[in-house]
Amino acid sequence: MxxxxxxxxxxxxxxxxxxxxxxxxxxxxxxxxxxxxxxxxxxxxxxxxxxxxxRRECTYLPSKRGGPRKKKQKQKLSPSPSPDEELLQDAPNVAVPGPDFEESPGMFSQIDVLSLPGAGLRHLDFPQVASMFQGYFTGDADTTHVHMGNVPSPLSTTQCLVRTYGSEPEILNAYYDFIHPYFPILPPRVSPQCRDRPLQFNISPSNPSSEPFMLYRPRSPLSIAICAILALIPHPRDPEPSSPTSVLRRRNYAHSFAQLANSIIETECDLELSSTDPGQALSSVRPSVNREKLHPGTPEDLETLLALLILSVYEYSQRGNLLKMRYRAGQALALALDKSLHCCMEDSEFSEARRRAWWMTYYCVIQGSIVSTTPPTIVINDPQFTTPYPQFAADSEGWSILIQAQQVLVSATSFISDLNKSLTSQSGMHYMYERMQQLDSWTNSVLAQVDLLPMLPQEPDFGDSRETVTSGSIRAISRIKLSSAQIKTHRFRAFSDIPIFIKRHCDLTAANPSNQSIDMKQRSPSHQGHGLSNVGCSCSSLDQFQRASSAEYMTPSDSSTSSDIHPYIPQYPQFPFASGFPYSPQHSAKICLRAALTISRMFEGLPVPQPLTEGRQQQNRPLPRTMPSFACCLMQSSYAMFMIFYKARVAKQLSPDSESEIAAESTDHLVEELRRGLERIIGAVSNYSQAFEALDGMRDEIQGAYQTAFPHISV
Structure with missing residues (x-):
């Protein structure tokens, strides 16, 4: 006791x-x-x-009430630490890069310390604390975009604004301003374009990672999913949209909207009897959705499906999560099949909405297979898919061309995968030769349709009601996809798929930074057919391009891009079965060059959002484009241009003295054309990355390769 x-x-x-x-x-x-x-x-x-x-991000900030941090010790030595010092203090337990991260003296020696999953995308579902050191070790201190992951600037005292809206009509109007030209899931506008009025709610930047506060909560899962994309676009009154605080706040708001949309979708797909009387749930009727339509021409029961399509693109371009991208698209496909949208032949006031819902679902499912290089989960030409294509009033063939371009691109992606298997097994190459010819012919046939501009009477397009801007954008996207398919079809024949990028981007072979100096001349014939992964090394040094016989370095008789440019493109040592390919390396390289430059021009020509704003809200910086689900085409284009650039340089070095002046002049024209094309690609991916953080990985890798190839030119 x-x-x-x-x-x-x-x-x-x-x-x-x-x-x-x-x-x-x-x-x-x-x-x-x-x-x-x-x-x-x-x-x-x-x-x-x-x-x-x-499965959420776990990040820490310095505690204002003390704690086991070294910050207090450093404050004794430096009462007023610089922002860089505070950022370093905010990242405990980060290992200092060792010898593996030292820059090797190669041509493509930039090594990203964050080799993350996601086909070269930044994956926001993984900790990004180490990325704050990127500027310290690579010397890239002038970058205009945030590279500090989840760590905001503790000294930021400016106002923090996020693009949110206060009503359903305003959200719908913003959808047509920022999303519809690239991702037309809804029918055209039914009312004139209105002024874009995002809320002016000033968010305290003291804790940008806190739970976002919503002045207005949208009613529909579709409007909530739209808000997830809109929140990523910088607010017109944000004075520092690229600051870490603003980026982190936009990220948190967008993800809160996405999670809310997913929650409502799950609720609407659930049955009340499933939790109260499961024995009767299988025979019960799914309850109807009872809410006001977001778009008068789209029934309420389609809004859940359309929200999943937007969330699929969000998971890819913002979160860098390919698994969730395909999962959301698969959910939408299940709903579409359940509603029989794939064989909808009705003619009613909702016919256009149902057709767009089905074919955009088809588009997203195929896109998930393309970016993840996995077989399609549906038969791309299934005879059961009988729903007619939607219609643009300004272009009656626009939808048909888009779907055909998607089919060609996924077929080219499958060709790359099957070619790799044939090279590994050293069998079935004759079948691959035939497929290569068929793909090339199919691509050229659809490209010919793209070149035939719509011949329709020009009528006043009040607020893009006839979707003139949208149909033009869809044609450009279709051409981008077809040009990317051309590169995939001819890439191995032209370049032997020699890797130049450190990380894996879509189906491009990734370089192994620890083994970048394999001499192709020393490879025995027994190792020459073991697949794309063993083709060689990255272009880390020109030493790998050994002098070959004069027959291997032939000058093309005609120009690839214009009458002024005659590139000297050498051939690499070929595989024993190389003679069976239906196209020569020269021919394939020229097709890749033309396609790569076309992609760069099409991306640059895509429309930029043009919302109606007040004069005082106008900013000098262009607004970011949205819905970059086809961003892998940027990597295909840049890969082809970098390979042509280095091949041309080698050809110039190996040209006989008697032809040196001719070779130098031709190479200079070609290099200048490639430089401009790469700058267009960098400009396009930089525009996208203003809003979509997962594309930072693509942007940084292309910029690093560009600065290596053109060290005296800044972009």
Missing amino acids: ADAFHPEALTASAPPRPVRKKFAKPPVKVACLPCRASRTRCGGQEPCSNCVFK
Whole structure:
């Protein structure tokens, strides 16, 4: 009994004070931001168990109440630390790069310390703390976009604005301004274009990772999904849209909208009997959706499906998550088949909406296969898909061309995969030769349709009601896809798929930074047919391009791009079965060059959003384009241009002295054309990355390769 009244026993047996349950601070010195925001107990690990279980980002900020941080020790030595020092202090337990991250003296030696999954995309579902050191180790201190992952600037005191809207009509109007020209899931406008009026709500930047506050909560899952995309576009009054604080706040708002849309979708797809009387759920009728339509020409039951299509692109271009991209598209496909949209032959007021819902679902499912280089989950020419194509009033063939371009591109992607298998097994090459010819013929046939501009009477297009801008954009996207298919078809024959990029981008072979100096002349014939992964090394040095016989370096008789440009394009040592290909390396290289330059011009020519704004809101910087689900075409184009650039340089070096002046003049014209094409590609991906962070990986890799190829020119 005496022990029961001992002070230590009282302390050990006393229950915790109830007052501590009121506060978000868990019994650890530093809690992660998601646990703080949700007021749950944090374990203090990195990542903590809560974040691992819920599959969310686990990030930490310095505690204002102290904690095991070195910041206080440094403040004694430096009372006023610089922003860079504070950022370094905010990243504990980050290993210092060792010898593996030292720059090798090669041509393509830029190594990204964050070799993340996602086909070269930045994957926001993984911790990005180490990316804050990128500017310190690569010397890229002049970049205009954020590279600090989840760590905001602690000294930022400016206002923080996020593009949100206060009503359904305003959200719909913004959809037509920013999304519809590239992703027309809804019928055309039914009312004139209105002034774009995002809310002027000033968000405190003191804690940009806190739970976002919504002044207006959209009613429909479609309008919520649209808001997830719109929130990524910088607010017109944001003075520092590229600051870490603004980027992080936009990211959090967009993801909150996406999660809310997913929650509503799950709720609408659920059955009440499933939880109360499961035995009767299988025979019950799915309840109808009862809410006001977002678009008068689109029934309410399609809004869930359309929201999933937008979320599919969001997962790819913003989160860098290919698995979730395909999962959302698969959900939409299941809903579309359940509603029999694939064989909808009705003619009613909702016919156009249903046709667009089906073919955009088809488009997104195929796109998921393209970017992930996986077989399509549907038969692309299934005879059961009898729903007529939608119609643009300004271009009756636009939808047909888009779907055909998508079919060609996914077929070219499958060709690359099957070619790799044939090279590995050293069998079935004759069949691959035939497929190459068929693909080339099919691509040229659809390209001929693209070149036939619509011959329709020009009528006044009030607010793009006839979708003139949208149909022109869709034609450009179709040409981009077809040109990318050309590169995929001819890439191996032209360049032997020699890798130049460190990370994997779509179906491009990734370079191995630890093995970049394989001499192709020393490879034995027994190792020459072991697949694309063993083709060679990255273009880390020109030493690999050994002098070959004069027959291997032939000058093309005609120009690839214009009458002024006569590129000297050498051939690489070929595989033993190379003579069976239906096209010569010269011919394939010229097709890749023409296609790559076409892609760069089409991306540059895509329309930029033009919302109606107040004069004082006009900014000098162009607004970002949206819905870049086809961004892999940028990588295909840049790969082809870099390979042509280095091949031309080698050809110039190996040309006889008697032809040196001719070779130099021709090479200079070609190099200048390639430089302009690469700058157009960098400009396009930089425009997209203003809003979509996952494309940072593509932008940085192309920029790094460009600066290596053209060290005296800045972009």
